[in-house]
Amino acid sequence: MATAEVRHELFGHAEQKNYLTHSKGALSWLLTLDHKRIGIMYLIGVSAALIVAGIFALMLRTHLFYGDSSFLALKWLFGEASQYNSNKVYNQMFTLHGAIMVFSFIIPSVPAALGNMVLPMMLGAKDVAFPRMNLASFYLWVFGTGFLIVALMRGGLDTGWTFYTPYSIETDTGVVYATFGAFILGFSSIFTGINFLVTVNTMRAPGMGWFKMPLFLWALYSTAIIQVLATPVLGITLLLLIAERMLGIGIFDPRYGGDPVLFQHFFWFYSHPAVYIMILPAMGVISELISVHAQKRLFGYSFIAFSSVAIALLGFLVWGHHMFTSGQSVVVTLIFSAITFSVAIPSAVKVFNWLATLYKGSIALNTPMCYALSFIFLFGIGGLTGLFLATLSTDIHLHDTYFVVAHFHFVMVGGTLTAFLGGMFHWWPKFFGRMYNDFLGRVGCFLVFAGFNLTFFPQFVMGARGMPRRYASYDPEFQVFHQWSTVGAFVLGIGIVLSFVVLLHAVWFGRKVAGNPWGAASLEWQSSSPPSFHNFDHKPILHDPYDFDSIVYDKGLDTYVLREFMDPNQVPERVPVTH
Amino acid sequence: MIRQSFSLITARRDLYQAQLLFYLFIASLTMFFLATLATYVIIRTQAFQPITRDYTALRIPASFWLSTGLLLVVGYLLERAAWHVRREMQPGFRSALRLAFWAGLLFTVVQAVGLCGLLVQHFAEIDGSTKAYGMSFTISFVHALHVLGGVVFLGWVWYQAERGRYDHERHWAVNHCAGYWHFLDIVWVAMLVTFLLTR
Amino acid sequence: MFPQILNFLGQADYVNKYVNQFSAEDGFRSKETSYWFPEQASSMAKNVDFLYMAIFWVSTVFFLVIVGVMCYFVIKYRRRPGIGPQPSSSHNTTIEILWSVLPSIILVWFFYQGAWDYLDSKFAPEGAEEIVVTGKKWDWTFTYPDGDQSSELHLVLDRPTKLILRSEDVLHSFFVPAFRQKMDVVPGRYTYYYVKPIKDGIFRVFCTEYCGDNHSGMKTWCHVHKSDAVRKEKTQWIIKDHKAWENGERLFKLNCAGCHNVNGVAATGPALNTIWGMEETLIDGTKVKVDENYISESIKYPNAKVVSGYGPVSKMQTFEGKLSNQDIDFVIAYLKHLKQPGSGDELKAAAPSAETPAAPAEPKQEPAAEQPAPSPGAGG
Numbered sequence A: 001m002a003t004a005e006v007r008h009e010l011f012g013h014a015e016q017k018n019y020l021t022h023s024k025g026a027l028s029w030l031l032t033l034d035h036k037r038i039g040i041m042y043l044i045g046v047s048a049a050l051i052v053a054g055i056f057a058l059m060l061r062t063h064l065f066y067g068d069s070s071f072l073a074l075k076w077l078f079g080e081a082s083q084y085n086s087n088k089v090y091n092q093m094f095t096l097h098g099a100i101m102v103f104s105f106i107i108p109s110v111p112a113a114l115g116n117m118v119l120p121m122m123l124g125a126k127d128v129a130f131p132r133m134n135l136a137s138f139y140l141w142v143f144g145t146g147f148l149i150v151a152l153m154r155g156g157l158d159t160g161w162t163f164y165t166p167y168s169i170e171t172d173t174g175v176v177y178a179t180f181g182a183f184i185l186g187f188s189s190i191f192t193g194i195n196f197l198v199t200v201n202t203m204r205a206p207g208m209g210w211f212k213m214p215l216f217l218w219a220l221y222s223t224a225i226i227q228v229l230a231t232p233v234l235g236i237t238l239l240l241l242i243a244e245r246m247l248g249i250g251i252f253d254p255r256y257g258g259d260p261v262l263f264q265h266f267f268w269f270y271s272h273p274a275v276y277i278m279i280l281p282a283m284g285v286i287s288e289l290i291s292v293h294a295q296k297r298l299f300g301y302s303f304i305a306f307s308s309v310a311i312a313l314l315g316f317l318v319w320g321h322h323m324f325t326s327g328q329s330v331v332v333t334l335i336f337s338a339i340t341f342s343v344a345i346p347s348a349v350k351v352f353n354w355l356a357t358l359y360k361g362s363i364a365l366n367t368p369m370c371y372a373l374s375f376i377f378l379f380g381i382g383g384l385t386g387l388f389l390a391t392l393s394t395d396i397h398l399h400d401t402y403f404v405v406a407h408f409h410f411v412m413v414g415g416t417l418t419a420f421l422g423g424m425f426h427w428w429p430k431f432f433g434r435m436y437n438d439f440l441g442r443v444g445c446f447l448v449f450a451g452f453n454l455t456f457f458p459q460f461v462m463g464a465r466g467m468p469r470r471y472a473s474y475d476p477e478f479q480v481f482h483q484w485s486t487v488g489a490f491v492l493g494i495g496i497v498l499s500f501v502v503l504l505h506a507v508w509f510g511r512k513v514a515g516n517p518w519g520a521a522s523l524e525w526q527s528s529s530p531p532s533f534h535n536f537d538h539k540p541i542l543h544d545p546y547d548f549d550s551i552v553y554d555k556g557l558d559t560y561v562l563r564e565f566m567d568p569n570q571v572p573e574r575v576p577v578t579h
Numbered sequence B: 001m002i003r004q005s006f007s008l009i010t011a012r013r014d015l016y017q018a019q020l021l022f023y024l025f026i027a028s029l030t031m032f033f034l035a036t037l038a039t040y041v042i043i044r045t046q047a048f049q050p051i052t053r054d055y056t057a058l059r060i061p062a063s064f065w066l067s068t069g070l071l072l073v074v075g076y077l078l079e080r081a082a083w084h085v086r087r088e089m090q091p092g093f094r095s096a097l098r099l100a101f102w103a104g105l106l107f108t109v110v111q112a113v114g115l116c117g118l119l120v121q122h123f124a125e126i127d128g129s130t131k132a133y134g135m136s137f138t139i140s141f142v143h144a145l146h147v148l149g150g151v152v153f154l155g156w157v158w159y160q161a162e163r164g165r166y167d168h169e170r171h172w173a174v175n176h177c178a179g180y181w182h183f184l185d186i187v188w189v190a191m192l193v194t195f196l197l198t199r
Numbered sequence C: 001m002f003p004q005i006l007n008f009l010g011q012a013d014y015v016n017k018y019v020n021q022f023s024a025e026d027g028f029r030s031k032e033t034s035y036w037f038p039e040q041a042s043s044m045a046k047n048v049d050f051l052y053m054a055i056f057w058v059s060t061v062f063f064l065v066i067v068g069v070m071c072y073f074v075i076k077y078r079r080r081p082g083i084g085p086q087p088s089s090s091h092n093t094t095i096e097i098l099w100s101v102l103p104s105i106i107l108v109w110f111f112y113q114g115a116w117d118y119l120d121s122k123f124a125p126e127g128a129e130e131i132v133v134t135g136k137k138w139d140w141t142f143t144y145p146d147g148d149q150s151s152e153l154h155l156v157l158d159r160p161t162k163l164i165l166r167s168e169d170v171l172h173s174f175f176v177p178a179f180r181q182k183m184d185v186v187p188g189r190y191t192y193y194y195v196k197p198i199k200d201g202i203f204r205v206f207c208t209e210y211c212g213d214n215h216s217g218m219k220t221w222c223h224v225h226k227s228d229a230v231r232k233e234k235t236q237w238i239i240k241d242h243k244a245w246e247n248g249e250r251l252f253k254l255n256c257a258g259c260h261n262v263n264g265v266a267a268t269g270p271a272l273n274t275i276w277g278m279e280e281t282l283i284d285g286t287k288v289k290v291d292e293n294y295i296s297e298s299i300k301y302p303n304a305k306v307v308s309g310y311g312p313v314s315k316m317q318t319f320e321g322k323l324s325n326q327d328i329d330f331v332i333a334y335l336k337h338l339k340q341p342g343s344g345d346e347l348k349a350a351a352p353s354a355e356t357p358a359a360p361a362e363p364k365q366e367p368a369a370e371q372p373a374p375s376p377g378a379g380g
């Protein structure tokens, strides 16, 4: 059908004519309306946030190596003067670690960074519906994160990422800056959400029905619903907190007739759905990785798709499970516990369907697949330990102990961060046209996996034994666990750094690859690598995103192309080569 | 090369996108104001509070009645504007927009007076242990900020109208502007009713 | 295994010292802990542990099956040259429903059992003893039905007890791991839980709701005594039977220990074990000698002289009206005793009002009327 040259132009490695080389200069990036460039700027931003907050994590873990603050491991930082000072620094460490990780890193990580790069291309579209709004969303992220950093410099922040009142009203640290920062980050998140909803609704390639969308899009769509409907509630909560601090209006401050528990209700009304903002896109990524790298149509497509929506909607009804011990009424507590369990079912459905997808596949154990398998393992543990917390009597014991800390790191780091890294390794060849060193990629993945387990598994044990969270010093019986955990954190850190190094190295020195190195069938792979400024140089040919039979290997290009575009002189080869 | 096939981006889809954007925006704001009202109702009725407190009664500033009237007038005028533009009656359309803009601006002034009143009352009762004015000030203030956004939007639509950018076919910005002001009307009336009911 | 590791890390000494400190006290520290849990000291603990282990095993089975199947597939179907994916069906509604419904049934049981055990701690039986637990930054005060107070919780074995929790400042949470119970302490309202201790000994108490700088220091002990008599002896407030410094120590633990250590490590406030007789530097650079007047003034008017490094405004609030002049005398005796053991003994039950049991955190007028309080600036 097409000549070799045309084929190369459409699906080859685009050295000259791509979105990266389209225009030059800092301004061409900073003012770009191209979703791919915005995605990359987001990627840089959230990775920086991850590293900053990760360094805070390493510092707090180092501090916890010894149980008594008088054995200060970081004397230069935590100060020798008194235990009091070192407590203060510690409290700021975990607060900023939590706040930056949640608001600046994990919520925008998969949707705003990876989603921005991939979503329009998956739809076969040129860009998102509102490119200007997209750029605005990025700058709001910058401002919001900036405010968090300002808070760090203006007396720090020591409320915990949850900003619970009345402590957050009393403390003399930079609560107003930080909450305002989180408020702006909320706007950023809403903008992305609205943009994605409109884009998916109106810009699907002609003929692409809802059930012909890749599952990553279903996940992003469900996420966007939560972003649009839940984030405004956080917005007003934070505004009221600021008003309470500045004016003393008597809503959250018991001294003036306010109610601290009310704050918790409103905070979790957002922040529980927010944990599904974190995990749903990650699950979408995993759906893609598993099917592509096992070359198998996803098992139970519609169940996975609807489970995303179900999780998004049910997620709105369970916020009270963070407040089982808060003094909310007993009846309410029972109801929240019951509904919480219902969220576990759609999650279980996803896990089982991923497994079934592997059945009879052709599983390549390359870096993205390693991350996907690691995700199933770690998210499995994280999700299952959620059941201990959803159960009332056990949560009463486990609440606010390290068990909870371990639970949410298993889902957020073992789940989302793992999927985020896996997604980067999956789409990297597409967006940079270069292949990374797969061996080192897998070593990085293994270090992350091993270091992660070493860091957070001991925390389950010490949590069940009663070690409370947010403790700068602790009883000696917990020390062993803390020490393992600290060692693990460093291994994990090395793994993450290695992964980043592998990816960055590939951008400049990696082997050049053509349009579709994995043999994937969704639309974003029907373009050159890196894609051209307009995403596609030919109108993408619509077919099922998991129809791997429509993809054949092209020896001339050393990549996979659509059957229609295959070199007619070659025998169609369905069998993928091993990597 | 085959780039032409992307000309699918039609005016029709633009319109649909703008509409969707508008509805999602309103949906988001609805959650925002529902939450705002909910906090107010809960705290005023002590729904979650086992310990009963006597709240001082809330006296609604007189200027709020005037501002309510103004707000409703803006909603009505924008409806008129949309009606006129649909029939391509440009002069009536523009004068309705002009009036609406000034009424909206006047609203913000009148509302500011009322808000100052509430704030003064709030500081007057600061040493009492229960609060009535701070909360109502805050939520009216949050609404007023949105009105301010509405005034800017309205001013922009008016400006575009004077430049002749709208006709009986293309005037979705006018509809959305009217829609947004109706939304502000509803929110404000809901707030006022809540103030009255939980006084 | 653990002691070896600790030794290796050079921490064993520290741990031994720490643990011995408590075995020396009246009770004993039970070592009957399982792998996952501290000892079971309340009537609910068994149920909680049982349910935890049930969830644990169900989860483990699910997890092992999932990971097992995953590994099996990965090995069996790994990519090999020349072999592509084999055709297989891509949906099966029966199996989808099966693997949604089966776990649901188990989940319903988790919910039911968890709710049932939870309700146990919510409804106290008629006639349960009521103990008021007051949390404040950063220590606990326990008030017993007969008005006694203590800074460590003393319970009686097998006696149904309702703990009524209240906060003086921010949120705290009262957590006794051995009881498997916790509840937030919320300013502006009372919360409570019911507990029945079934084992005597000493158990850890933690604050588990973040409450500011010294959150991790807000811990104490819960003693469970075999009989009411022992409990009474431990909590009773009989001034004349005790040495002045002992009374002072008790007052100190109740009121001051949240901010002041007596082990030389500064906390929110300076450590107070060695200050007696010392020269103290204030924020304006002047020096004062620590004597009775200075301490008394520090307690009543903390802001009159702020120690350098803690300014500009003292975090200490006044105890004027909370501690009587006699109480202050006792505290002074205690601080003296800390510096020179033996020095606080002679003051035994000196004051005239010795007969009246004092409730330390409550304002008392009578003794205060006898001595005119030094005005700020007059002392030191």
Ligand code: HEA
Pocket (backbone or CB within 6 Å): A162, A275, A276, A278, A279, A321, A322, A340, A341, A343, A344, A345, A347, A348, A349, A351, A379, A380, A382, A383, A384, A386, A387, A389, A390, A391, A395, A398, A399, A400, A404, A407, A408, A411, A412, A415, A416, C062, C063, C066, C103, C104, C106, C107
């Ligand atoms: C990515 C984020 C994320 C995700 C996905 C989840 C998922 C879940 N979480 Fe988690 N959670 C957090 C982030 C997250 N959580 C955070 C940040 C906190 C603490 C915040 C703070 O206090 O600072 C928290 C705290 C938290 C609490 C409060 C604990 C406390 O403070 O006392 C509870 C209680 O119910 C809970 C429950 C659950 C449940 C039931 C799920 C479920 O969705 C899990 C469902 C998944 C599975 C069940 C596993 C997959 C299925 C199988 C392996 C098949 C077998 C399945 C069955 C047998 C059912 N979580």
Ligand code: HEA
Pocket (backbone or CB within 6 Å): A050, A051, A053, A054, A055, A057, A058, A060, A061, A094, A095, A097, A098, A099, A101, A102, A105, A106, A159, A160, A161, A162, A405, A409, A412, A413, A417, A455, A469, A470, A471, A472, A485, A489, A492, A493, A494, A496, A497
């Ligand atoms: C996305 C969310 C996220 C992520 C990814 C992480 C990642 C990590 N977290 Fe975090 N954590 C939270 C969210 C997250 N956390 C939240 C919400 C809380 C609760 C806060 C609160 O209580 O308010 C919390 C609390 C929390 C605690 C409990 C503190 C306490 O309660 O006292 C601990 C303790 O171990 C911890 C550890 C870690 C570690 C070791 C990592 C590791 O995974 C980090 C790995 C990353 C790195 C190590 C960075 C790699 C980069 C480098 C090493 C750079 C080197 C380069 C140069 C110097 C140029 N976290």
Ligand code: CUA
Pocket (backbone or CB within 6 Å): C135, C136, C137, C138, C171, C172, C173, C207, C208, C209, C210, C211, C212, C215, C216, C218
């Ligand atoms: Cu009190 Cu934490």
Ligand SMILES: [Cu+2]
Pocket (backbone or CB within 6 Å): A271, A272, A275, A318, A319, A321, A322
């Ligand atoms: Cu939750």
